Amino acid sequence: MEKTQRIVIKNKNGLHTRVAAMVARQSQKIEKIWDCQLYLRRTDSLEGVPCNSVLPLVSLKVKKGELVEVYSRDLGSDEAVFKLASFIKQTAELEVPETEVIDSILQENTLASEKIFESINNGLIAMDSNGIINIFNRAAEEITGIKAKDIIGKKGDEWVPNFNLNDLLNSKRENLGLKHKIGKKWVITNKSPIVVDEEVVGGVVVFQDISQIEELSWELHSVKELKEKLNNILETVDDGICMINHCREITYVNHPFIKMFKKAGTQVLTRKIQDLFPDEKLGDSFFLGKGECIMTTKDGREFIMNARPIIIESKFSGNVVVAKELTEIAKLADRIELLSQKTQFLQEELAKKEGLNQSFGNIVGKSGALIESLTVASKAARTDAAVLIRGESGTGKEMVARAIHLAGSRSNKPFVGMNCAAIPSNLLESELFGYEKGAFTGAYKEKRGKFEIASGGSIFLDEIGDMDKAMQAKLLRVLQEQEIERIGSIKPIKIDVRVIAATNSPLEEMMKEGTFRRDLYYRLNVITVLLPPLRQRKGDIPLLVEHFTKKISKKYDLPNCKIKKSALTALEQYHFPGNVRELENMIEGGMTLSNSDWITLDDLPGYLCDESGNVKPLTNTFSLDGDNLPTFEEMERELIDRAIKKHGSFRKAGVALGLDHKTIATKVRKYNLQ
Numbered sequence: 308m309e310k311t312q313r314i315v316i317k318n319k320n321g322l323h324t325r326v327a328a329m330v331a332r333q334s335q336k337i338e339k340i341w342d343c344q345l346y347l348r349r350t351d352s353l354e355g356v357p358c359n360s361v362l363p364l365v366s367l368k369v370k371k372g373e374l375v376e377v378y379s380r381d382l383g384s385d386e387a388v389f390k391l392a393s394f395i396k397q398t399a400e401l402e403v404p405e406t407e408v409i410d411s412i413l414q415e416n417t418l419a420s421e422k423i424f425e426s427i428n429n430g431l432i433a434m435d436s437n438g439i440i441n442i443f444n445r446a447a448e449e450i451t452g453i454k455a456k457d458i459i460g461k462k463g464d465e466w467v468p469n470f471n472l473n474d475l476l477n478s479k480r481e482n483l484g485l486k487h488k489i490g491k492k493w494v495i496t497n498k499s500p501i502v503v504d505e506e507v508v509g510g511v512v513v514f515q516d517i518s519q520i521e522e523l524s525w526e527l528h529s530v531k532e533l534k535e536k537l538n539n540i541l542e543t544v545d546d547g548i549c550m551i552n553h554c555r556e557i558t559y560v561n562h563p564f565i566k567m568f569k570k571a572g573t574q575v576l577t578r579k580i581q582d583l584f585p586d587e588k589l590g591d592s593f594f595l596g597k598g599e600c601i602m603t604t605k606d607g608r609e610f611i612m613n614a615r616p617i618i619i620e621s622k623f624s625g626n627v628v629v630a631k632e633l634t635e636i637a638k639l640a641d642r643i644e645l646l647s648q649k650t651q652f653l654q655e656e657l658a659k660k661e662g663l664n665q666s667f668g669n670i671v672g673k674s675g676a677l678i679e680s681l682t683v684a685s686k687a688a689r690t691d692a693a694v695l696i697r698g699e700s701g702t703g704k705e706m707v708a709r710a711i712h713l714a715g716s717r718s719n720k721p722f723v724g725m726n727c728a729a730i731p732s733n734l735l736e737s738e739l740f741g742y743e744k745g746a747f748t749g750a751y752k753e754k755r756g757k758f759e760i761a762s763g764g765s766i767f768l769d770e771i772g773d774m775d776k777a778m779q780a781k782l783l784r785v786l787q788e789q790e791i792e793r794i795g796s797i798k799p800i801k802i803d804v805r806v807i808a809a810t811n812s813p814l815e816e817m818m819k820e821g822t823f824r825r826d827l828y829y830r831l832n833v834i835t836v837l838l839p840p841l842r843q844r845k846g847d848i849p850l851l852v853e854h855f856t857k858k859i860s861k862k863y864d865l866p867n868c869k870i871k872k873s874a875l876t877a878l879e880q881y882h883f884p885g886n887v888r889e890l891e892n893m894i895e896g897g898m899t900l901s902n903s904d905w906i907t908l909d910d911l912p913g914y915l916c917d918e919s920g921n922v923k924p925l926t927n928t929f930s931l932d933g934d935n936l937p938t939f940e941e942m943e944r945e946l947i948d949r950a951i952k953k954h955g956s957f958r959k960a961g962v963a964l965g966l967d968h969k970t971i972a973t974k975v976r977k978y979n980l981q
């Protein structure tokens with residue numbers, strides 16, 4: 308509960324400084340005795356000021372005849388309130404005429420001081436000898452976030468942390484330039500005791516908010532750091548960079564710029580850029596960043612120059628001029644072209660591989676030539692047409708034949724293979740068509756031939772070129788009639804078999820020589836699948852090695868093995884006459900020989916290296932000497948490969964061979980050249 312006493316101020320000059328000083332003094336005494344805090348307010352206001360401090364009392368500006376209230380909110384303060392109210396009433400009686408002039412001087416000075424304190428931008432805190440705050444100006448309020456009315460008349464130390472106000476009174480020493488934080492703000496503080504007759508009668512703290520200065524100094528630091536970083540970048544790039552001001556005078560050049568234009572030693576800074584390139588027409592549009600200019604140096608090198616405007620706060624303040632050597636750009640363009648060709652090629656190959664029937668999934672390889680063949684085979688599988696698979700030994704002809712069978716409508720019927728070269732021709736007929744009991748000596752019981760066994764499915768006739776002519780005629784009849792006769796029987800048996808044949812023999816030559824029947828050739832060769840030799844798709848070697856290491860480790864229950872780079876290089880240099888089968892055998896041998904999880908060069912056949920143990924260099928896949936002439940495609944492949952390796956780009960290889968770069972790119976894709 309609030310205790311209140313109302314009084315009319317009867318003093319001639321109202322509650323002026325001298326009266327306020329008397330009231331403050333008395334209030335301090337009373338507060339001590341009753342242990343309470345006393346306040347004075349106008350009756351029309353809710354908030355008052357502490358009675359123990361002169362300035363707040365004066366700042367109320369109470370005039371003669373005005374009504375004020377002395378009050379306290381502390382328990383047991385009735386007596387204290389009463390005592391102070393009585394004292395204030397008495398002060399009017401104490402007034403004597405001669406003190407009037409002094410009063411008005413004091414009053415004016417006090418009010419002027421108060422105005423000054425309020426108008427300065429530094430925080431100001433003043434306190435008396437007891438540490439009780441009596442001045443707490445507007446700036447102090449703003450910086451600390453504490454309201455003057457909450458702190459005046461109270462012990463400052465409890466309210467304003469970090470200032471150590473008590474120390475100031477105790478130490479009796481000035482403490483200047485202290486930097487510390489108040490909340491989020493940085494302040495710098497000067498603390499001074501007020502000493503009168505060697506007695507500390509109070510203290511003053513003046514402080515300034517330096518957060519903005521701190522921020523600026525941090526910004527300055529960041530700008531310095533940025534400048535350093537930029538400098539490093541500008542000096543490490545390959546492009547020549549030059550900066551000019553709005554008068555087109557050079558303000559900066561980096562080392563590459565000086566190197567490019569060989570201006571070392573010449574003074575370039577502050578010179579006009581046009582002076583540096585007198586033969587070039589650097590027009591206004593160039594500096595507006597709208598044009599670029601190509602310039603040729605005396606030694607014939609070409610440069611492309613671009614100028615970008617520097618705009619600061621919407622104002623043009625100069626240019627950055629960037630120079631690049633054109634030969635570098637041409638190299639880059641070639642490289643980009645090569646890479647985009649490669650990407651396009653890989654995308655096409657991927658699309659093709661994804662389009663393949665999944666029965667072809669175990670055929671490893673991503674080279675263009677292989678994927679093209681498999682695409683044909685995959686399409687053939689959708690029909691019942693006869694397929695002739697051609698390719699060197701070990702290229703995967705049987706694998707592809709099986710995949711064609713499995714991808715077609717006959718996949719749940721038998722796939723029966725027959726190597727026509729492995730069986731003497733007189734036995735081939737009985738193997739293919741079967742025989743009746745007693746058909747020849749030793750025919751104790753009837754036997755079904757491969758065609759009958761394959762009924763509803765596919766027959767794979769490997770090495771068809773090795774079949775003799777008499778047998779070729781019989782096979783042709785079977786294919787034409789779609790029926791067979793077992794040996795020793797005259798009863799034809801209808802057959803429904805898809806024929807897939809394979810060969811590495813030059814059937815076309817053999818037809819000319821008359822050793823292979825033309826009509827059979829056309830019967831078998833409805834669709835041709837051409838499997839490329841491994842030496843023409845070396846890019847597949849790493850994939851095949853990985854595939855075989857997994858396959859073999861599974862087969863022999865070995866830990867999975869990896870191949871050393873040198874061993875892989877040796878394989879890539881080798882021409883593989885035995886194709887994928889030979890590679891598979893090498894990996895199997897290598898893994899069983901290897902004492903570790905790595906296949907090294909030592910684990911591979913010795914013939915991959917020369918006498919001194921070095922990997923044999925890649926030899927031409929063909930020779931124009933001797934009887935075995937290369938095919939036109941083999942020669943073309945080799946030529947394009949060499950031209951690309953020598954000239955490094957499609958464009959230059961094209962120029963050297965008299966072809967355009969698009970033709971070169973098409974051939975590179977066709978032959979899967981790297």
Ligand SMILES: Nc1ncnc2c1ncn2[C@@H]1O[C@H](COP(=O)(O)OP(=O)(O)OP(=O)(O)O)[C@@H](O)[C@H]1O
Nearest residue numbers: 669670671672699700701702703704705706887888
């Ligand atoms: N692309 C491939 N991916 C995985 N393995 C392959 C591939 N090509 C061939 N092989 C493997 O190589 C070996 C030889 O394959 P395949 O018997 O199909 O060849 P081929 O051309 O029919 O040989 P030949 O003419 O000597 O009969 C097989 O073990 C096969 O698994």
